[in-house]
Amino acid sequence: MKHFLITTLVLTLFFSCKESSEHIKLSGSVFGTTYGIQYFSEKSVNYQSQLDSLFEIVNQSMSTYIPDSNISLLNDNKTDSVDKHFAYVFNASKAIYKHTNGAFDPTIGVLVNAWSFGPEKRIYGLDSLKIDSLMQSVGLDKIRLEGSKIIKDTPNIYIDFNAIAKGYSVDVVGRFLESKHIDNYLVEIGGEIRTKGINIEKNKPWKVGVEMPHFDGTQSLLRAIELKDMSMATSGTYRKFKVDLEGNRFSHIIDPHTGYPSKTNLLSISVLTDDCMIADAYATAFKAMGIDGIKSFIENRPELKVFLIYENEKKELATMSLNGFPE
16 A cells, blocks of 8 residues: 555546536545546536545645654554544454455554565574564454543554555545545545546546556556446555566565465456445455455355455466456
C-alpha cells in the first residue's frame, strides 16, 4: 500500500449534458497516490472542499506516516482513545481476521517495518530470533476495543491499517456522494474502486481495468470489465518485492503466521464485492493463502468474486476467474 500523504488537490471539471445530468470529473493526489471521481449531478455541484475535509479526517485517523495521527499516537502508547473512523475499520478488521484465521492481520505492521516495507526504520541483522521476538506482538486477538478505548495485551503492538484504509476511504467518498443523492458514480483511489449506477453519458455500466503485472514499473491493462453497484480492490506483488540469492521473489505482504515475506506464484489478486474496504482487506489476506486456499475459502462465499494472475509451473503468465468474476 502506498503511504498516506495528502497533497494539494487538483480539480478538473468536465461537463456534458445528457438527460439533464452533468458529468463531473474530479482528480488529484491523496494518500501518496492519485484519485479519480466521476459522478452525474442534476445540480452541477462540485464537492472539492467536502472531499478535501473527508480525506484529511481519514488521514489524521489512520495514517502511520503522520506522527500525531490517532493511529501513530496509539502505536506510541500516547493515547488509548480512538475516533469513529478508526473504530469502524478496527471492528471490520477483527471480523476479517477471524474469518481468515489470521491471514488478514493489521498488527503485522511491526514485521512490515522490520523488513523495510513500512514507514518505520528497518531492523538490520534480522534473523529468526528477532522475528520470533517481534511475533510476540503480532495478533489482532491481543488487542480489543472497549467503547472508544483500545486495550492492548502488550504495549509493543503496532497497528497498520494500510491494507484496508484506502478501500475504506473509497467507501467514505461513495457514501458521501450517496448522501447528496448522487445515484451514478465511480470513485477510484490508487486503483481501489467503488461504483454505483451507470455511466449515464454512455448508458452503460462503468468500465474499469485489471492491470497487467509488470516488474519494470510500466503499466498496461490485461482486461477491462464492467461494474455496476460493485467495488473492486487489487493487491499485487509485482511492485514491492525482494529477490533472494536463488532468484525467488518475496512480496511486501508479510505472512502473519510466520513473520516472513510471502513466497508466492500469485502476482495479482482482484476482489469484487459490495464494499471496497472488504475487497481491499480480502485482496491482502488472499496473498498469504495461495491459490488452493483461496478457492477453498470462497467456495461458500458467493459475494466474493476473485480474479487471479499468477505464474504457472512453466513460469508462464496464467489467469483464473472464481465465483463468476466478469470476463
